[in-house]
Structure formats: structure tokens, C-alpha cells
Amino acid sequence: MSARLGSLSSTVAVAAASALLAAMLATAGPAKADSITVNSDQSDPQPKAAIQEAVHRFEAANPGTQVTLNTYDHESYKQSIRNWLTSEPPDVVLWYTGTRLRQFVQPGLLADVSAIWTAPMKQAFGTTAVDLVTDGGKQYAVPYTQYQWGLYLRSDILRKAGVGPVKTFDDLLGACDKLNAAGVAPIALGSKDLWPTAAWFDYLDLRINGYASHMQLMSGKVPYTDAKVHAVFAHWKQLLDHKCFNANHTELSMQESQSVMYQGRAGMMLMGNFITANFSPEMQKVMVFEPFPTVTAGVARAEDAPMDSVAIPQGAHNKAGAMKFLAFMMQPDIQAMINAGEKQIPANSQAKLIDDPYLIAGRSLLAATPDHSQFFDRDTNEALATLAMKGFQEFMVQPQRLDRILAGIDRARLRIYANTN
Amino acid sequence: MSTTVQAAPRRTRHAGSLAPLAFIAPAALFFAVFVLWPIADSIWVSLHDWDGVHPMRWVGIGNYVELFTDDVFWTALVNNIWWLLAYMLAPIGGLAIALFLNQNVLGMRLYKSLFFFPFVLSQVVVGLVFSWFFNGDFGLLNLGLRAIGLHGVSLLGDANWSTPATIVAGLWPQTAYCMILYLTGLTAVNGEVVEAARMDGARGWGMFWNIILPQLRPATFIAVVVSVVGALRSFDLVSIMTRGGPYDSSAVLAYYMYEQTFLSFRYGYGAAIAVVLFAIMDVYIAFFLVTMLRRERR
Amino acid sequence: MFPRPIQTASPGAQALYRVALPVSLVIWLLPLVAIFLTSARTAQDLAAGNYWGWPHGSHLIGNYEAVFTSSPMGRYLLNSVMITLPAVAATLALSTLAGFGLAKFRFPGNTLVLAIFIAGNFVPFQILMIPVRDLMIHVFPLYNTIWALVVFHAAFQTGFCTLFMRNFMRELPDSLIEAARMDGAGEFSVFSLIVLPLIRPALAALAVLEFTFIWNDYFWALVLVQSDSARPITAGLQALQGMWLASWQLMSAGAIVAAAPSVAIFFLMQRHFISGLTLGAVKE
Structure with a gap:
């Protein structure tokens, strides 16, 4: 008995070892010419289904072309896209626009797709969207979706506390005082995730110093010790002083x-429109959207409005097929379908929008605003963003450390942009 | 790690045979590819500036020089030391519980199992369990604190408390582990020696200190060894409970390395942090190997 | 026996001990009790801020059902099984062979090889992270598959398991092995016919231990896989943390589901588990 078991175990041992080696040596087959691979970061159920539907429609419109769609978790996608682009890339990647896109364009990792950007297409998307996928006069992606940021307010709580419209920074401070008096935290913030604090920085900077100055800061050309940055924190400090x-x-x-x-323990939030997906029917009745208030009168308004795109890696096996896919993704009906699923705003202005009060407000806001920043952690270097957002959080708890925090961010800025500026 | 090397028996085959090579080769191959080579490669990467997109750029010891002036690195290093020191409470607590439970009463086996089983929980689960327990708004801990008239605190959201709170979560399974080591150790305590000492009038503390503790030395050795390893592998709890926050107050080297690599895309800098952590661990590995080899010869 | 048997103490002390036992256990497990209670709460109770008050109805089964129907928890569990079982088998195979080579043969560098296995077992994961991830992406195309985790765990755990096996095998009498060799058995027959049957207790102990170690791994799951199709339960739970943080009743139920298999293995195989874990705690 024991001898039999013994030899059995040793056979298993050898088999297991060789199976492991075989698995290690197995390689993925090469892509066929009439097939394309699409890597997507749209992993939430509804966006995922929307992208799947776009793929099905593309296959139906292009008989003979097979699309393999790989969906990855949002956060890890940011890590692994670097690996694909520099080694074995898929034919199409879903990605961002603006700085995050150019970051891959400049080392030559993404293909020029200017050919499908005809004049009517450029007109349909508008200059803001086209600029966000353009580098050195050439286009490198097709934007397909966008959402706005702004204040989402509990109108019922605000009304009860006697808060009027929040149109200016002083309105906001006044609202904080009234809500505090009513025993409600004025603004809900979850700074453990760090990035929610960056929205406050972005908007104060955009509203005080304007879009051009903000983007200069984002690209590392302005020191964080600059008076303009101090002005942002001086306003932020007022919000802290009013216990907002x-x-x-x-x-x-x-x-x-x-x-x-x-739960009714806070009156408002500064957030992206994706928050509306979490509104229960009761919440939808009371939640209202309001663009971020004016801070310094006369500064041209700009909005944080991240836009996502589809792009082709330089090393794609089937570029012709990928180009067809991108051209397909430009179509108004496809963009309408995807954004109906994602509950976002199509990048193509000719695409229909679903009947949703927050999206309707968002589209008209964005159409009226030519300058769309992409959010702090997309507009600036990742290492700097991580460090700076921790600094924002620290400032909110220990405002007296501001000078030390800004000096630290600026040291990192000098190091990071030393090679590029 | 829980085994030590025992006194050497005779060996039966001599040099020259290829047989031992054949037995060792598969394991050695896997180990070389996935453990040894990566160590060397990490050291190589740590001498470069690399974001995973652009080509690697040689910076020599530049990353290490930067570490020296990086506040977060020092915070993380100091926190690592706190973890190490605090984890020495695990053997002490484990021994205390073991002494408490080392009785023959009905149901004791079940008690021992229930005291021990936090150790078999994944650190992810432990982290979630304690995040909930410590929750500042409605955690059970704060409910208790308020009930006895104290102020509630959001431990994980407070820069002064985030590290101690995370360590407490880590001590919970670690103490359970040490407890089981000591319970096993106590079963092997020589009863005759204990009785003889009792005859001589040894009591309580003196008995424990002079008679029992020396006999528990093997258990103590392993308890300390596993607690040091546990303390330096504090990544899981930090990642689940605080993500190093608020503002890096609870960062440890293992987590800071991960963050620099995957959130800030500084592969070279991340590798340099890993090398420092590795160097710290080396001191301890050397200590363990020397102890082991000394016993081997005895 | 130390401490003195409680039966020899005064009746008062005995009574106190009997009360102290359950009380201390409840305190010890209080965080776990909290999460278990929460996993039975209704969403309405939690939304209304009624976390610890008298519950308005229980939702125990509903919450656990929701964990499986509203998330890929079932998939994560399956992945964990498909990662853990082959990894345990492979690491046992590798280390049993290597342990035999190190325990029963004398050759130059024997101690050095052993020392390398032991030292490797202690290295911080972070020093391996970037290169192992690169290996799995560029050299072996296993990244983001369960095989990446199987292969890595098998390789890494070999360090500890080889030491464990080697120490166990050294205790086997050499005479048995010599006798087999005299009868003309080859080295592999000696290993499979004589040694393997004798080390079954060690294999059992190690299998149970390794099952929990690998099942509970979180770091490598985070580094080597990134989609739900390959994610084990630990990393899956972390991914759900983002989705569920505002619904603690689901988070709690999810945590308990994730913990259940290794806890079950522990209670079923307790003897093997503890004998593996405490080997060396009594001998010097």
C-alpha cells in the first residue's frame, strides 16, 4: 500500500514539474491579419457592456474581421499599458487624452491617425476635443466620451438650512456657515483616496488664475512656491476656516x-458626473448639479472635464484594421450608444445624448466652455501628482505646514521636469 | 519559517555522484529564476531612472542619494522600526495567553483553536476586520469608548494613530502564532524539573523566570524569528487599512516601494527602496544563518 | 506542568478562571464578532446609521447571496482554488526532491545550497517585484493568468519547504536507505519506494501550511494579475473594497466568505497544521 502510494506521489511530482515547465514554455499564437485586439479599461458592468456592443456592431459591419476585447481593471490598466506599448501591443487601446496621451506619443509609442480626421470630422468633434488628441499638428486618437465635474448639492438640505444659490466663492463660504449652523457638514470629502482633494486644487486654480496659468503649472513650468499657487491655498484656507x-x-x-x-449628514460634494450613477431614485429627486462657483471675477471659466479616447499602438500588428475600428468609433450613432451605456457625454457633438438632467446640464456647460482640463492627476506627471495630492491632504489637516509642503512639491517638480524643460 | 536545523546524522553518499544534482536541480532552477536572479536584477534597476516607457537611464547611486533627502523614506523607515519593536510584543503576549490556556479543563482544545485561528485569516481579511472595528464614525471600538465617556477617534484617519492602529491589527494574528508556538513548547517542559524546583520552594515569577523560560528557548527563538519577518512584511495591512496615509504617516518601506513603482512609475527609485529593505533583512538573514549553522555543527 | 493545574487552586480561583476563559475569548475575537454581526445587517439599518442597535430584521442569507450574485466572488474563489492547489502540489514536488538531495547526499556545497534556499525564503517580496513581473510579461507569457501565480508561488515557497523536508528526512534512518541500495535499487526508486512513504506526515503538514500561505497571498496577486478572470479572492476582495466600501454589510460578508476556506482547512486538519507550524519549537 505505502509503496504504491509512494510511487504515485513521485509520479505526481514529476508530472507537476513538467506541466509547470510546459505551461511556462507555451506562447500565445500570433494575431491573424483580419483580426484585431482591443484592450479596454472600461471594467464597470455598464460601460463594459457598451464597449462590447460597439465591438459586436463593428464585427457586423465588417464581416470577416474578428475583434478580441480584453477588459482590465481601471487602476491596473494604467500600469500595464506601459508594458504593452513597449513590448507586445494590442491593435487598439482605450486611453485618455491630453497630457496622458502625449506622454505616449512623444516616445513614439502611438500611431498617427490623422488620416481619419477629415475636416467634417474635426468640425463634428470641435476644436477642444481635437486639440486634446493632437500633438505637433497630428492626431493620435479618437475621443469617445467625456464627463463634467462640479458641485452636486442636496437641494433639500440646503433649502432647510436657508442656503441660496451657490454662484460665487462668498456664496460657498456663506453656505458652509449656514450648513454648519444647521448641524450638517457642508461638504463631503473622502481624502483617503487623495484625488478628491485635487479637484479642489484644480478648480480654485482655474477660477483664480485661469486655464493657461493652470496648464503651465501642470506642465511643470511654474514653481509651486509661486504667488499664484499661494493665492489658491489662501482661498482653500478660508474654506478650512469656515469648517467647510x-x-x-x-x-x-x-x-x-x-x-x-x-445619509443627510453633508450638504454637497465636488465630484465628477460619474457620481450620479449612485443616486437612488430618492436622491435623484433632491440632487442638483451646479458648476463650480466663480472665485475671482473676470477670469475666463474653464472646467475639469476628462475625455477618454481610442488609440493605436505603434507596434500594432493590424494597423489597417485598427484604423477601421477607430473610424467606426467616431460615428455619431456608435458614440451615442456607448455614452448611453456609460451615462456620459459623447465627444462627437453630433451624437445624441440620453435624457438625463445632469448630462444635459454638463453638455451645455462644456459646449459653452472652450477650455477643458483633464484633472490634476492626468494633467501633470504621475509622480508629482501622487506627491502633491498627499500634500493637499496634509494641508487640509495641518494648514500651518503649507510652506514646507509647497517646497517639497517644488523640489519634486524641479527633479521631474529637469530633463524636459 | 518555523523549523530549525537539527544535529547532523551520518550522510550516506559521497561527492562525485550526479544523483543529488538531479534531485536538487528542478527546485534550484525555479528558485534561481524567480528568486535569485530577480534580486540581482532589482539591484541593477535601482541604479537607473526608469518610468517603464522611456529607455532606462543610468543614474548610478543617484536614487540612493535621493532617498537620503526624501522625508517619506525616513518616515517609512522609522515606521518599519516601530513595527519591528512593537512586534516583539507578539512573543510576550503569545506566551501570556499560552500560560493562561495551558490547563486541562473541559473544552480547552476548542478554546486553543479559537484563540489561534486569527492566524489562518488572510491579512486582507484582518485588515478589513480592523478597519471596521476602528471606524471613526461607527466602529465598535468607538462605540465602546463613547459608552465609557471618552472621545471617539478615527484612528486610521489620524496621522498620530494610523501606524499604531495598523500595528495592532498585525499583532492580533502574530500573537496567535506565538501563542501556539509556546503552547507546544510548554507541553515539552520537563515536569520533573518543575516538580523538583517546586520542592526547592520556587514559586510564581521566580519559577517562571529561572526554570520555565530557559526551557522555552527554542519556542522563543522561532517566535522572535517569525515576528521579525512578519513585521518587515507589513505591506498587506498598510495597503488595505491606510494606503500609507494620511499623508504618508503610516507608510512602511514595503508599501512606499510599491507606491513609487506603480503609482508614481518610478521603477528605479522603487527598486532602490526595495534594496534598502533587502539590506535590512540581510542583517537578520545573516544572524539566522549563523545561528543555524552553529547548531548544525554542534 | 506549568502553570500549576487550576484544579489544585482554591474554588474561588477556579470559578474565576472558568469565567475568565469565555470572557477573554470574546474580547480576543471581538473584531471578528463585529464583522460577523455586520454581515447580517440589512442595508436599511446601515443606511439609517443603526450599526449596532437592535436590528430591524436580519439579512444574513440575503447578504451572502448578494456577495455571489452582485460580484465576481464566485470566480475569485474558483481562481484561488485553481492557483492554490497546483502551486501546493508543485512546491511539494520540487522541495521533496530537493530536500532528499540535501538530506541524504554528501557533496561539496551542500550547506551552501541549503543556506541559499533558507536565505531566499526570507527576502522581502519587494526586491523581487519588478523583475518577476517583467519575467512574467516578457519571458514567460503568463502575466495576468493564474499560472503566473502558480509558478511564482511554487518557486518561492520551495525555499521554506526544502528546509522543512530536508530536516524531516535527515531524521530518517540511513540504514533503510542503505539496505535498499544494497538490493540494487536506483536512487529514484529509493526516493519513491522508501523515503516518500515515510514522509507522509511531513507532506500532510506542509500541504496544509502551504495551502493557507498561498491562499492568503495578497501581494503577488496584486502584482501579477489584474483582471477578474485570474484574480484570487484576496485581491478580489481588495477590488471589491472600492465598490462596496459604503455597503459594509456586503464587505463583511465578503470578508467572511474569503476567510472561510482557509479557516475550514485549519479546523479540519488542525493536527497537521500545528505540527507543521511548530516543528522546531520544542527541539534544539
Whole structure:
């Protein structure tokens, strides 16, 4: 008995080892000429289904072409796209626009797709969108979706506390005082995720110093010790002095901070429009969207409005097929379908929008605003963004450390942009 | 790690045979490819500036020089030291619980299992369990604190408390582990020696200190060894409970390395942090190997 | 016996001990009790801020059902099984062979090889992270598959398991092996016919231990896989943390589901588990 078991185990041992080696040596087959591979970061159920539907329609419109769609988790996608682009790329990648796109264009990792950007197409998307995928006069991607940022307010709570419209920074401070008096945290914030703080920085900078100055700062050309940056923090300090934020924001993630507002313990949030997907029917009745208030009168308004795109890696096996896919993704009906699923705004202005009050407000806001920043952590270097957002969080808890925090961010800026500026 | 090397028996085959090579080769191959070579490669990467997109750029010891002036690196290093020191409470606590449970009463086996089983939980689960327990808004801990008239605190959101709170979560399974080591150790304590000491009037603390503790030395050795390893591998809990925050107050080297590599895309700098962590661990590995080899010869 | 048997203490002390036992256990497991209670709460209770008060109805089964129907938890569990079982088998195979080579043969560098296995077992994961990830992407196309984790765990755990096996095998009497060799058995027959049957307790202990170690791994799951199709339960739970943080009843149920298999293995195989874990705690 034991001898039999013994030899059995040793056979298993050898088999396991050789299976492992065989698995290690197995390689993926090469892509066929009439097939394309699409890598997507749209992993939430509805966006994922929308992209799948676009793929099905593309296959139906192009008989004989097979599309393999690989969907990855949003966060890890940011890591692994670097690996694909520099080694074995798919034929199409879903990605961002603006700085994050150019970051891959400049080392030559993405293909020029100017050929499909005809004059009528450029007109349909508008100069803002086209500029966001352009580098050195050439286009490198097709934008397909966008969403706005702004204040989402509990109109019922605000009304009860006697808060009027929040159109200016002073309105906002006044609202904080009234909401505090009513025993409600004025603004829900989840700074454990760090990035929610960056929205405050972006908007204060955009509203105080304007879009051009903001983008200069984002590209590392302006020191963080500049008087303009200090002006931003001086306003932020006023918000702190008026106790505008929930006290335990460092402990909360973005999701947890939302539920504080839904539970009626906070009056508003500065957030991207994706938050509306979480509104229950009761919340939809009371939640209203308001663009971020004016801070310095006379500064031209700009909005944080991240736009996502489809692009072709330089090393794609089937560039012709990929180009067909990108051209397909430009079509108004496809963009309408995808954005109906994603509950976002199509990049192609001719695409129809679903009947959703927040999206309708967002599209008209963005159409009236020529300058769309892409959000702090997309507009500036990642290493700098990570460090700076921790600095924002620290400032919100320990405002007296501001000078040390800004000096630290600026040291990193000098190091990071030393090679490029 | 829980085994030590025992006294050497005779060996039966001599040099020259290829047989041992054949037995060792598969394991050695895997180990070389996935453990040894990566160590060398990490050291190589740490001498470069690399974001994963552009070509690697040689910077020599530049990353290490930068570490020296990086506040977060020092915070993480100091926190690592706190983890190490605090984890020495695990053997102490584990021994205390083991002494408490080392009785023959009905149901004791079940008690021992229930005290021990936090150790078999994944650190992810432990992290979630304690995140919930410590939650500043409605965690059970704060409920208790408020009930006895104290102020509630959001431990994980407070820069002064985030590291101690994370360590407490880590100590929970670690203490359970040490407890089981000591329980096993206590079963092997020589009863005759204990009785003889009792005859001589040894009692309580003196008995424990002079008679019992020396006999528990093997258990203590392993408890300390596993606690040091546990303390330096604090990545999981930090990642789940605080992500190094607020503002890096709870960062440890393992987490900071991960963050620099995958969130800031500084592969070379991340590798340099890993090399420092590795160097710290080397001191300890050397200590363990020397102890082991000394026993081997005895 | 130390401490003195409680039965020899005064009746008062005995009574105190009997009360202290369950009380201390409850305190010890309080965080776990909290999460278990939460996993039975209704979403309405939590939304209304009623976290610990008297519950308005229980939703125990509903929450656990929701964990499986509203998330890929089932997939994660399956992935964990498909990663853990082959990895345990492979690491046992590799280390049993290597342990035999190191325990029963004398050759130059024997101690050095052993020392390298032991030292490797202690290295911080971070020093391996970037190169192992690159290997799995560029050399072996296993990145983002369960095989990346199987192969890495098998390789890394070999360090600890080889030491464990080698120490166990050294205790086997050499005379048995010599006798087999006298009868003309080849080295592999000696290994499979004589040694393997004798080390079954060690294999069992190690299998149980390694099952929990690999099942509970989180770091490598984070580094080597990134889609739901390959993610084990630990990384899956972390991914759900983002989705569920505002619904603690689901998070709690998810945590308990994730913990259940290794806890079950522990309670079923307790003897093997503890004998593996405490080997060396009594001998010097």
C-alpha cells in the first residue's frame, strides 16, 4: 500500500514539474491579419457592456474581421499599458487624452491617425476635443466620451438650512456657515483616496488664475512656491476656516464620503458626473448639479472635464484594421450608444445624448466652455501628482505646514521636469 | 519559517555522484529564476531612472542619494522600526495567553483553536476586520469608548494613530502564532524539573523566570524569528487599512516601494527602496544563518 | 506542568478562571464578532446609521447571496482554488526532491545550497517585484493568468519547504536507505519506494501550511494579475473594497466568505497544521 502510494506521489511530482515547465514554455499564437485586439479599461458592468456592443456592431459591419476585447481593471490598466506599448501591443487601446496621451506619443509609442480626421470630422468633434488628441499638428486618437465635474448639492438640505444659490466663492463660504449652523457638514470629502482633494486644487486654480496659468503649472513650468499657487491655498484656507469639510475626511474613501451625503449628514460634494450613477431614485429627486462657483471675477471659466479616447499602438500588428475600428468609433450613432451605456457625454457633438438632467446640464456647460482640463492627476506627471495630492491632504489637516509642503512639491517638480524643460 | 536545523546524522553518499544534482536541480532552477536572479536584477534597476516607457537611464547611486533627502523614506523607515519593536510584543503576549490556556479543563482544545485561528485569516481579511472595528464614525471600538465617556477617534484617519492602529491589527494574528508556538513548547517542559524546583520552594515569577523560560528557548527563538519577518512584511495591512496615509504617516518601506513603482512609475527609485529593505533583512538573514549553522555543527 | 493545574487552586480561583476563559475569548475575537454581526445587517439599518442597535430584521442569507450574485466572488474563489492547489502540489514536488538531495547526499556545497534556499525564503517580496513581473510579461507569457501565480508561488515557497523536508528526512534512518541500495535499487526508486512513504506526515503538514500561505497571498496577486478572470479572492476582495466600501454589510460578508476556506482547512486538519507550524519549537 505505502509503496504504491509512494510511487504515485513521485509520479505526481514529476508530472507537476513538467506541466509547470510546459505551461511556462507555451506562447500565445500570433494575431491573424483580419483580426484585431482591443484592450479596454472600461471594467464597470455598464460601460463594459457598451464597449462590447460597439465591438459586436463593428464585427457586423465588417464581416470577416474578428475583434478580441480584453477588459482590465481601471487602476491596473494604467500600469500595464506601459508594458504593452513597449513590448507586445494590442491593435487598439482605450486611453485618455491630453497630457496622458502625449506622454505616449512623444516616445513614439502611438500611431498617427490623422488620416481619419477629415475636416467634417474635426468640425463634428470641435476644436477642444481635437486639440486634446493632437500633438505637433497630428492626431493620435479618437475621443469617445467625456464627463463634467462640479458641485452636486442636496437641494433639500440646503433649502432647510436657508442656503441660496451657490454662484460665487462668498456664496460657498456663506453656505458652509449656514450648513454648519444647521448641524450638517457642508461638504463631503473622502481624502483617503487623495484625488478628491485635487479637484479642489484644480478648480480654485482655474477660477483664480485661469486655464493657461493652470496648464503651465501642470506642465511643470511654474514653481509651486509661486504667488499664484499661494493665492489658491489662501482661498482653500478660508474654506478650512469656515469648517467647510467633514472633519474625518482623511479616514473616508470617495465612496464612503458619498454615503455621508446620502445619509443627510453633508450638504454637497465636488465630484465628477460619474457620481450620479449612485443616486437612488430618492436622491435623484433632491440632487442638483451646479458648476463650480466663480472665485475671482473676470477670469475666463474653464472646467475639469476628462475625455477618454481610442488609440493605436505603434507596434500594432493590424494597423489597417485598427484604423477601421477607430473610424467606426467616431460615428455619431456608435458614440451615442456607448455614452448611453456609460451615462456620459459623447465627444462627437453630433451624437445624441440620453435624457438625463445632469448630462444635459454638463453638455451645455462644456459646449459653452472652450477650455477643458483633464484633472490634476492626468494633467501633470504621475509622480508629482501622487506627491502633491498627499500634500493637499496634509494641508487640509495641518494648514500651518503649507510652506514646507509647497517646497517639497517644488523640489519634486524641479527633479521631474529637469530633463524636459 | 518555523523549523530549525537539527544535529547532523551520518550522510550516506559521497561527492562525485550526479544523483543529488538531479534531485536538487528542478527546485534550484525555479528558485534561481524567480528568486535569485530577480534580486540581482532589482539591484541593477535601482541604479537607473526608469518610468517603464522611456529607455532606462543610468543614474548610478543617484536614487540612493535621493532617498537620503526624501522625508517619506525616513518616515517609512522609522515606521518599519516601530513595527519591528512593537512586534516583539507578539512573543510576550503569545506566551501570556499560552500560560493562561495551558490547563486541562473541559473544552480547552476548542478554546486553543479559537484563540489561534486569527492566524489562518488572510491579512486582507484582518485588515478589513480592523478597519471596521476602528471606524471613526461607527466602529465598535468607538462605540465602546463613547459608552465609557471618552472621545471617539478615527484612528486610521489620524496621522498620530494610523501606524499604531495598523500595528495592532498585525499583532492580533502574530500573537496567535506565538501563542501556539509556546503552547507546544510548554507541553515539552520537563515536569520533573518543575516538580523538583517546586520542592526547592520556587514559586510564581521566580519559577517562571529561572526554570520555565530557559526551557522555552527554542519556542522563543522561532517566535522572535517569525515576528521579525512578519513585521518587515507589513505591506498587506498598510495597503488595505491606510494606503500609507494620511499623508504618508503610516507608510512602511514595503508599501512606499510599491507606491513609487506603480503609482508614481518610478521603477528605479522603487527598486532602490526595495534594496534598502533587502539590506535590512540581510542583517537578520545573516544572524539566522549563523545561528543555524552553529547548531548544525554542534 | 506549568502553570500549576487550576484544579489544585482554591474554588474561588477556579470559578474565576472558568469565567475568565469565555470572557477573554470574546474580547480576543471581538473584531471578528463585529464583522460577523455586520454581515447580517440589512442595508436599511446601515443606511439609517443603526450599526449596532437592535436590528430591524436580519439579512444574513440575503447578504451572502448578494456577495455571489452582485460580484465576481464566485470566480475569485474558483481562481484561488485553481492557483492554490497546483502551486501546493508543485512546491511539494520540487522541495521533496530537493530536500532528499540535501538530506541524504554528501557533496561539496551542500550547506551552501541549503543556506541559499533558507536565505531566499526570507527576502522581502519587494526586491523581487519588478523583475518577476517583467519575467512574467516578457519571458514567460503568463502575466495576468493564474499560472503566473502558480509558478511564482511554487518557486518561492520551495525555499521554506526544502528546509522543512530536508530536516524531516535527515531524521530518517540511513540504514533503510542503505539496505535498499544494497538490493540494487536506483536512487529514484529509493526516493519513491522508501523515503516518500515515510514522509507522509511531513507532506500532510506542509500541504496544509502551504495551502493557507498561498491562499492568503495578497501581494503577488496584486502584482501579477489584474483582471477578474485570474484574480484570487484576496485581491478580489481588495477590488471589491472600492465598490462596496459604503455597503459594509456586503464587505463583511465578503470578508467572511474569503476567510472561510482557509479557516475550514485549519479546523479540519488542525493536527497537521500545528505540527507543521511548530516543528522546531520544542527541539534544539
